[in-house]
Amino acid sequence: MGHRMRTAIQYELGGPEVIRIVEADRPEPRAGEVLVHVRAASVNFGETKVRSGVAEVGPPPFTLGSDLSGVVEQVGAGVGDFAPGDQVYGVFLIGTYADYVAVPAVNLARKPAGIDHVQAAALPVAALTALRAAETAGDLRGRRILIHAAAGGVGHLAVQLAKLRGAHVLATARADKHDFLRGLGVDEPIDYTTHDFTQVARDVDVVFDLVGGDYGKRSLESLRPGGLLLGATLHPGVTEQDARDRGRRYTWVSLGTEGRELDRISALVSAGHVRPHIERTFPLTELVQAHELVETGRVTGKVVITL
Ligand SMILES: NC(=O)c1ccc[n+]([C@@H]2O[C@H](COP(=O)([O-])OP(=O)(O)OC[C@H]3O[C@@H](n4cnc5c(N)ncnc54)[C@H](OP(=O)(O)O)[C@@H]3O)[C@@H](O)[C@H]2O)c1
Numbered sequence: 001m002g003h004r005m006r007t008a009i010q011y012e013l014g015g016p017e018v019i020r021i022v023e024a025d026r027p028e029p030r031a032g033e034v035l036v037h038v039r040a041a042s043v044n045f046g047e048t049k050v051r052s053g054v055a056e057v058g059p060p061p062f063t064l065g066s067d068l069s070g071v072v073e074q075v076g077a078g079v080g081d082f083a084p085g086d087q088v089y090g091v092f093l094i095g096t097y098a099d100y101v102a103v104p105a106v107n108l109a110r111k112p113a114g115i116d117h118v119q120a121a122a123l124p125v126a127a128l129t130a131l132r133a134a135e136t137a138g139d140l141r142g143r144r145i146l147i148h149a150a151a152g153g154v155g156h157l158a159v160q161l162a163k164l165r166g167a168h169v170l171a172t173a174r175a176d177k178h179d180f181l182r183g184l185g186v187d188e189p190i191d192y193t194t195h196d197f198t199q200v201a202r203d204v205d206v207v208f209d210l211v212g213g214d215y216g217k218r219s220l221e222s223l224r225p226g227g228l229l230l231g232a233t234l235h236p237g238v239t240e241q242d243a244r245d246r247g248r249r250y251t252w253v254s255l256g257t258e259g260r261e262l263d264r265i266s267a268l269v270s271a272g273h274v275r276p277h278i279e280r281t282f283p284l285t286e287l288v289q290a291h292e293l294v295e296t297g298r299v300t301g302k303v304v305i306t307l
Helices: 045-052 117-121 124-136 153-164 175-184 215-222 240-245 259-270 284-295
Strands: 004-010 019-025 033-043 067-075 087-091 100-104 108-110 144-147 168-172 188-190 204-209 223-231 249-252 278-283 302-306
Touching (some): 019 284, 087 124, 124 153, 124 259, 144 153, 153 168, 204 215, 240 249, 284 302
Parallel strands (some): 144 168, 278 302
Antiparallel strands (some): 033 302
């Protein structure tokens, strides 16, 4: 019998309580793969949707988890970029809530110097999504961008990238999060519970919508003619045709998953331009509680699992 490890698994779709922590055989890295000893993994809002079945990835059993930071244990045939002992982080869309995971080498990058595994694990999915959005937005110098759910995992990194690119940033969050947003550089925080954002945020060049639903069409009202709406949620609530009918543009953005894109995040982190905020960490044994917290939709920054 090979080495044993702990892994999270769910045998059915449902609430956080369907997640079990079980023992399993440690995987062997196949050609092109790296076996990583996981030290930290984050919980993304999207994973709560996969867990419950709102977002379909196929029938259970499966192991959730998309981000990881850890140490290379072993490399598969043909892997030249990494060696045992290297500190790495990466994005692997399903299965990182485990002590060990075999990940394609192309999905990994070297962990930025100067941040720990918890901070590194907070970055991949959220930062790569924010980077895609910032790049899709084009030249942001002197432009007005409205970011919805700006205090969340993707949002708080999107704010930092928008400020770095010279934008004037408007951002929605509850009032108790406005100091946090100002600390990130937000110019105009908007409390969406007391103000209709479409009345406060006018003539913006770009909206990055991380809420979806009715925010999709409503966000078109905040845009100047010709402005760009970027959606990223499962139910963006708007189509390209809706935007065209209003003389605006709409594009859906999705994260890149390659290590060489993460290298660009590493450079931004090392230069001090991007810093993840961690609301709370939980040990793997409390993954259920971590899912309960993320599912509230009220998280500031990121929630990270330690192993
Ligand atoms: N397309 C992709 O590749 C991709 C990648 C990653 C994530 N996503 C999607 O992007 C969305 C955000 O993900 P995330 O991980 O950043 O989520 P998250 O961290 O769970 O977001 C939490 C934040 O949402 C804010 N929020 C909730 N309702 C709001 C509302 N009505 N108006 C404004 N802010 C609101 C909360 O602030 P308050 O408490 O102040 O309300 C909280 O700070 C999710 O739908 C996720 O599935 C897509």
